[in-house]
Amino acid sequence: MTLILEPSLRAVLDLSLDLLIPANPARDIPSAGALGVADFVLRTAQAAPADAAHMAQILQALQALDGPPTPDALRAVEQAMPEAFQTLLRLTYMGYYSRPDMREKVGVASWPVHPKGYDVPRESSALMDALTAPVRARGRIYRDAVVMTGDLS
Amino acid sequence: MTDDTVDVLIVGAGASGAALAWSLLETRMRILCLEQGPHLPDSQFPSRRDDYELARYAEFSCDPNVRGLQQDYPINVDDSCIAPVNFNGVGGSTINFLGHWPRMKPSDFRTRSLDGVAADWPVDYATLAPFYDQNDRNTGVSGLPGNPAYPDYAPELPPLPIGKLGQTLAAGFNALGWHWWPSDAAILSRDHEGRSKCVNAGTCDLGCAAGAKGGTNFTYWPMLQSAGVELRTQCRVREVRVDPATGLASGVLYYGPDGQLHEQKAELVVLACNGIGTPRLLLNSKSQLFPDGLANRSDQVGRNLMFHPLTGVSGVFDAPLEGHKGPMACSILSQEFYETDPGRGFVRGYGLHSGRSTTPMTYALGGYGIDRPIPWGAAHREIMDEVYPNLASLTVVAEDLPEAHNRVTLDPTLTDSDGIPAPKVSYRLGDNTRAMLAHGTDRATELLLAAGARRVLAKGEDAVWWRAGWHQLGTCRMGPDPETSVVNGWGRCHDVKNLFIVDGSVFVTAGAVNPTSTIQALALYVGDSIKTNISTLFD
Ligand SMILES: Cc1cc2nc3c(=O)[nH]c(=O)nc-3n(C[C@H](O)[C@H](O)[C@H](O)COP(=O)(O)OP(=O)(O)OC[C@H]3O[C@@H](n4cnc5c(N)ncnc54)[C@H](O)[C@@H]3O)c2cc1C
Numbered sequence: 149m150t151l152i153l154e155p156s157l158r159a160v161l162d163l164s165l166d167l168l169i170p171a172n173p174a175r176d177i178p179s180a181g182a183l184g185v186a187d188f189v190l191r192t193a194q195a196a197p198a199d200a201a202h203m204a205q206i207l208q209a210l211q212a213l214d215g216p217p218t219p220d221a222l223r224a225v226e227q228a229m230p231e232a233f234q235t236l237l238r239l240t241y242m243g244y245y246s247r248p249d250m251r252e253k254v255g256v257a258s259w260p261v262h263p264k265g266y267d268v269p270r271e272s273s274a275l276m277d278a279l280t281a282p283v284r285a286r287g288r289i290y291r292d293a294v295v296m297t298g299d300l301s
Numbered sequence: 302m303t304d305d306t307v308d309v310l311i312v313g314a315g316a317s318g319a320a321l322a323w324s325l326l327e328t329r330m331r332i333l334c335l336e337q338g339p340h341l342p343d344s345q346f347p348s349r350r351d352d353y354e355l356a357r358y359a360e361f362s363c364d365p366n367v368r369g370l371q372q373d374y375p376i377n378v379d380d381s382c383i384a385p386v387n388f389n390g391v392g393g394s395t396i397n398f399l400g401h402w403p404r405m406k407p408s409d410f411r412t413r414s415l416d417g418v419a420a421d422w423p424v425d426y427a428t429l430a431p432f433y434d435q436n437d438r439n440t441g442v443s444g445l446p447g448n449p450a451y452p453d454y455a456p457e458l459p460p461l462p463i464g465k466l467g468q469t470l471a472a473g474f475n476a477l478g479w480h481w482w483p484s485d486a487a488i489l490s491r492d493h494e495g496r497s498k499c500v501n502a503g504t505c506d507l508g509c510a511a512g513a514k515g516g517t518n519f520t521y522w523p524m525l526q527s528a529g530v531e532l533r534t535q536c537r538v539r540e541v542r543v544d545p546a547t548g549l550a551s552g553v554l555y556y557g558p559d560g561q562l563h564e565q566k567a568e569l570v571v572l573a574c575n576g577i578g579t580p581r582l583l584l585n586s587k588s589q590l591f592p593d594g595l596a597n598r599s600d601q602v603g604r605n606l607m608f609h610p611l612t613g614v615s616g617v618f619d620a621p622l623e624g625h626k627g628p629m630a631c632s633i634l635s636q637e638f639y640e641t642d643p644g645r646g647f648v649r650g651y652g653l654h655s656g657r658s659t660t661p662m663t664y665a666l667g668g669y670g671i672d673r674p675i676p677w678g679a680a681h682r683e684i685m686d687e688v689y690p691n692l693a694s695l696t697v698v699a700e701d702l703p704e705a706h707n708r709v710t711l712d713p714t715l716t717d718s719d720g721i722p723a724p725k726v727s728y729r730l731g732d733n734t735r736a737m738l739a740h741g742t743d744r745a746t747e748l749l750l751a752a753g754a755r756r757v758l759a760k761g762e763d764a765v766w767w768r769a770g771w772h773q774l775g776t777c778r779m780g781p782d783p784e785t786s787v788v789n790g791w792g793r794c795h796d797v798k799n800l801f802i803v804d805g806s807v808f809v810t811a812g813a814v815n816p817t818s819t820i821q822a823l824a825l826y827v828g829d830s831i832k833t834n835i836s837t838l839f840d
Pocket residue numbers: 312313314315316317318335336337338363386387388389390391392393394395397398399400401402506536537538539573574575576578579582630771772773803804805815816817818820
């Protein structure tokens with residue numbers, strides 16, 4: 149299924165995505181629609197027939213809205229077509245957080261995690277000794293098992 | 302096409318198949334391993350990509366029904382509250398496993414004698430201890446010696462950093478006087494024997510592009526291939542054949558990379574296909590001698606399926622805990638509630654595992670193994686900006702008891718890409734497990750508050766993780782009695798004397814720990830028993 153959008157419908161989709169993941173201006177975090185996540189949503193949905201069918205349903209519902217989308221209007225769409233809405237939500241979250249720049253906004257590195265990874269220093273032996281001292285002080289906490297006899301093979 | 306007869310034919314190149322092959326190297330027998338998946342180079346692991354998280358929902362999903370790759374077999378899970386997950390390729394599920402490496406305990410092998418439930422194993426901890434040690438040496442294990450929850454043993458490498466998150470939780474455990482210990486991990490805390498140490502990338506389920514994780518693709522297979530073990534990839538075994546005259550396994554029929562059916566003859570056949578794949582293969586191997594599936598005279602093949610059902614509780618702290626830095630599942634582990642205490646209202650017990658936090662996309666989609674996206678709208682922004690960075694979580698990992706109705710059968714219509722009938726899993730939680738999970742949820746909440754969480758988020762009533770079928774155990778269990786078990790105390794099928802099983806399907810009980818160190822220790826023990834009994838092996 150090919151999902152081709154008139155500019156007006158694309159604008160409605162962008163506004164809807166802005167409502168799903170809004171901006172946080174105080175931290176300079178953009179919303180999903182403004183970031184162009186709709187491109188990802190449409191492209192990815194097209195590759196999976198079930199997702200494409202759900203998106204077609206969603207687009208139809210958005211087109212039928214009276215005026216620009218509002219949180220209440222989106223909630224009504226969610227209630228009317230919960231499965232299709234879940235697809236929209238999943239693809240929106242995937243599109244948004246697969247962007248390295250958005251990962252960074254919530255505290256996770258923008259770089260691919262390999263090969264660089266993260267520098268996490270190992271606790272010193274002294275710190276580990278101090279942390280585990282109360283556990284060691286209590287002594288052993290496992291049970292011995294009864295010894296069995298006889299050939300069990 | 303008929304190939305030469307080999308001495309030993311192993312089906313499955315994952316954790317157990319590789320360990321067994323290693324054990325038999327010294328016999329100088331001709332060993333062949335058939336593996337349905339490919340041998341992926343680590344350059345193909347997705348964590349080098351900018352959008353690495355997307356792979357978790359596509360070709361690197363832990364769920365074969367999501368991946369749907371040519372080498373995967375679908376699993377009908379309509380009748381299960383937990384979906385089995387795996388990886389099919391050289392390394393098996395150790396490609397995407399998380400490297401958490403606890404051993405089972407002495408009491409785990411004696412649940413009937415100690416607690417009056419399930420059955421005792423025909424082997425015990427003391428017998429397996431040297432095989433645990435050997436397997437740890439072959440794998441490279443990091444951890445802190447002296448854990449009072451175990452008989453004495455010492456991991457070779459120092460522990461991985463437990464990080465800010467682990468230290469915070471440890472303080473909570475200490476405040477309550479509960480046991481905790483840095484996790485043993487099949488992950489290198491320093492460069493070791495030509496392999497590089499962990500870089501704390503936190504995406505262990507996407508393969509380990511650093512080669513630090515002890516998947517058998519990095520540990521056993523390089524040794525095995527240089528020692529001459531033959532590995533044929535993209536070869537999917539359809540059935541094990543039996544010689545009607547002798548009742549012995551004569552070899553297998555398999556689909557090769559050319560899509561054609563081949564026969565491979567062998568003197569000895571070993572199944573290492575994991576706890577779903579092995580019963581599936583046996584049930585698919587019907588003959589006049591075994592009309593209900595091979596080695597299934599007891600009707601136990603596929604029964605007693607055990608997972609480790611789990612649920613999670615998260616605490617929101619005042620400051621970022623950087624939980625995404627470090628191996629995904631290995632920080633600290635509490636076994637305070639592991640052993641039976643009759644006062645708790647259930648037998649056996651559970652572990653409290655400190656997984657680190659997951660990456661943003663996975664958190665937004667509901668968490669690892671869960672499909673329940675977090676709210677949208679203003680709440681979404683608040684959760685991702687204020688809650689997500691400040692989270693620490695505990696998972697309650699419960700011991701499952703064997704129940705005959707929890708089982709693997711063959712689906713009447715579903716097949717893999719070669720047309721081989723696919724498995725169907727029927728599984729529901731037992732009352733004991735439910736009681737354990739409820740108890741664990743309360744204790745995890747108590748702990749998070751003691752550690753300083755300002756609020757606690759539980760997954761809610763009955764919320765076992767959906768894709769938590771990481772550990773597939775019990776479906777061809779060991780035992781002395783051919784009426785009630787499939788293999789004997791050293792992995793040989795009661796009904797077919799040259800057919801062995803070495804994966805987790807032979808477990809009698811599940812313990813409440815991740816199973817792979819035990820699976821591999823058992824595989825080494827089976828290999829050792831084969832060597833010891835070689836002159837009378839098929840008697
Ligand atoms: C996401 C995830 C996280 C995990 N984390 C941990 C952890 O932290 N700690 C831990 O102890 N365990 C963990 N596990 C479990 C661990 O991976 C398994 O216990 C272990 O790999 C099982 O070993 P195995 O040899 O039985 O099976 P596998 O390692 O799964 O290998 C079986 C192999 O058999 C092949 N096969 C199956 N059927 C056929 C056939 N018909 N023909 C040819 N080949 C076949 C498969 O392709 C596969 O490669 C995790 C698993 C997953 C999926």
